[in-house]
Amino acid sequence: MVNNWKYSTTIKSRPLLYTETKKLADLILQGYNELKLKEQVINNNIFQVKSESRKRELASTILSRLNILDEYLTRCLIESDVETSKILVLYTIVRTDRLFYEFMDEILSEKLAFQDPVITDSDFNSFFESKRQQSNKVAGWKEYTFYKLKQVYIRILFESGLLLNQKGERKVVIPIINPDIIDHIKKHDDPRYINVLAEVEYEDDK
Secondary structure, eight states: GGGGGOOOOGGGGGGOOHHHHHHHHHHTTTTHHHHHHEEEEEHHHHTTOOHHHHHHEEEEEEEHTTTSSOEEEHHHHHOOHHHHHHHHHHHHHHOOOOHHHHHIIIIIIIHTTTTTTTEEEHHHHHHHHHHHHHOHHHHHHHHHHHHHHHHHHHHHHHHSEEEEEEEESSEHHHHHOHHHHHHHHHHHHOTHHHHHHHHHHHHHHH
């Protein structure tokens, strides 16, 4: 449940990672287990990064995200068009990061629902201030942490196709997602997680 999730700031250095996620998803479909996957990342450096610690960090992050996808969704991530594939990667972040999920639920989906598809700096400021008031843990974070979180949120949304631009009044794009994927997720997972990405579009299609 969301209420049992712990707030974390690890996302600061772990953005969308779309290309890296697709690489590991492809290996998973080929039958690689977790040990073999980590060997590919660390020994063969499939992510092309220099630091050993960064290799391990990326492997751990991406595997934890991919663990929430079943075989059908993993295959969709690999075989679908780029837009759908990126939304599935975004979905894995929504499912594994509480603060990001709450941002999507309380800010982005609300703006789409009220046809106010622009995210401004004040939206981020209001959101983070609200979380400070709700959580002692979040209240203890430094101002620079919120600055970095804001940066990575914007980058994730832009790279996943949900923002047209990264500065100023950032225009939100409603994602178009294959209804079969939405139906599958709603049948096999708590629908709130896909609703923050697809509820508006899905309802319009009914």
